[in-house]
Amino acid sequence: MGIHIIKMPDIGEGIAEVELVEWHVQPGATVVEDQILADVMTDKATVQVPSPVHGRVVSLGGQVGEVMAVGAELIRLEIEGEGNEHTFKTRAAASKTEAPAAPAAAPVAVAVPAQAVVAASAPAPAPVAEASSRSAAVSPHAASHAPARAVGQRPLASPAVRRRAWDLGITLQYVPGTGPAGRITHGDLDAWLARDRNATSNRTTGSLYQSNDEETQVPVIGLRRKIAQKMQESKRRIPHFTYVEEIDVTELESLRARLNSQYAAQRGKLTLLPFLARAMVLALREFPQINARFDDDAGVVTQYGAVHLGIAAQTPAGLMVPVLHHAETLDLWSCSAEVARLAEATRQGKAARDELTGSTITLTSLGPLGGIVSTPVINHPEVAIVGVNRVVERPVFLEGRVVARKLMNLSSSFDHRVVDGMHAAEFIQCIRRYLECPALLFVE
Incomplete structure (x- = not known):
């Protein structure tokens, strides 16, 4: 038994990297010659990568959403016979021997998960990512609470905390501070918001409408990513x-x-x-x-x-x-x-x-x-x-x-x-x- 390595094929037209959009096999699966292993995307065209041999899938070379360089390892198959793993290792060793003093060359492309692309382009989330409006954030029962400090006493808080409280509609006069000298911290704001949500939930139990704080993260991959890149490029370059x-x-x-x-x-x-x-x-x-x-x-x-x-x-x-x-x-x-x-x-x-x-x-x-x-x-x-x-x-x-x-x-x-x-x-x-x-x- 030997290992046969299938590398990302050269699609042509000078394309140096492609996006992996779908796997049709998983480790442990048996494949036959010409069976489709994966779909990759170049520009707006999807290309299917077939298997050149019979074998069993040992490992996959990337995850859906990764941008892979042409020539990168796509998949490993266990096959009858010697395989080609030894050939690739010999070539790699020979290339290192020919230029021992030269620094390692930079890779043609680095595989980047789609989630990383989204995270890099999206703005950082706010400290509290609750899907509630400003009016909902203002505690409807805040007036019934006794102020946390004497009338006329200025609440101690950093500018960042004051700005966040303003954005959330929270009156700092009512928020107890747990920091040094009674200073209000971000944690105090979180506790205040949690108490308001619990109180609101208790009051609205049995209400016709229920709140929904569900959040879903959808990776921008495949055609959706290509569309986003194309639209951004058009608006950036064209007046x-x-x-x-x-x-x-x-x-x-x-x-x-x-x-x-x-x-x-x-x-x-x-x-x-x-x-x-x-x-x-x-x-x-x-x-x-x-x-x-x-x-x-x-x-x-x-x-x-x-x-x-x-x-x-x-x-x-x-x-x-x-x-x-x-x-x-x-x-x-x-x-x-x-x-x-x-x-x-x-x-x-x-x-x-x-x-x-x-x-x-x-x-x-x-x-x-x-x-x-x-x-x-x-x-x-x-x-x-x-x-x-x-x-x-x-x-x-x-x-x-x-x-x-x-x-x-x-x-x-x-x-x-x-x-x-x-x-x-x-x-x-x-x-x-x-x-x-x-x-x-x-x-x-």
């Missing part, structure tokens, strides 16, 4: 400029209903999204500087002739952006079918890496939850994102008459380093022109 425009989609909705009535059985049902995609494709011909990516490190803006439209989609795991490549080549029904296919593949976690990368501009919508106005975050390194709000029917003045019209807002954000406010407004106005007169969508 956002948001422009909101109201659009009358009454004629567009009428056209969509007629097309669905006539062609839905043969070609599928159309939503608003294919019309929006078509309007964006046409508008980008007039504003190519918006169909672009900005490499701010190199100081280069790359404008694209092809429209690779990112479609922000909510999945059970979190927000992802599948890409409708070459949207300029698709008609309404082709666009609708491809969007549906991408959305389903993304929700099931089966979208390929190239289906989740390469977008040049993004379209985002909350559908029926779209609200009135939103401020979408740009998908870095793109320079624009078009956000769609819900369609509502409202009375408007039209040719001197009050009529009911279907209105929808576009709330869109732009990278103000690349896109001037005037050009952003003109771009959205161009989309508006196509949507308000939908016949223009079919005029080349």
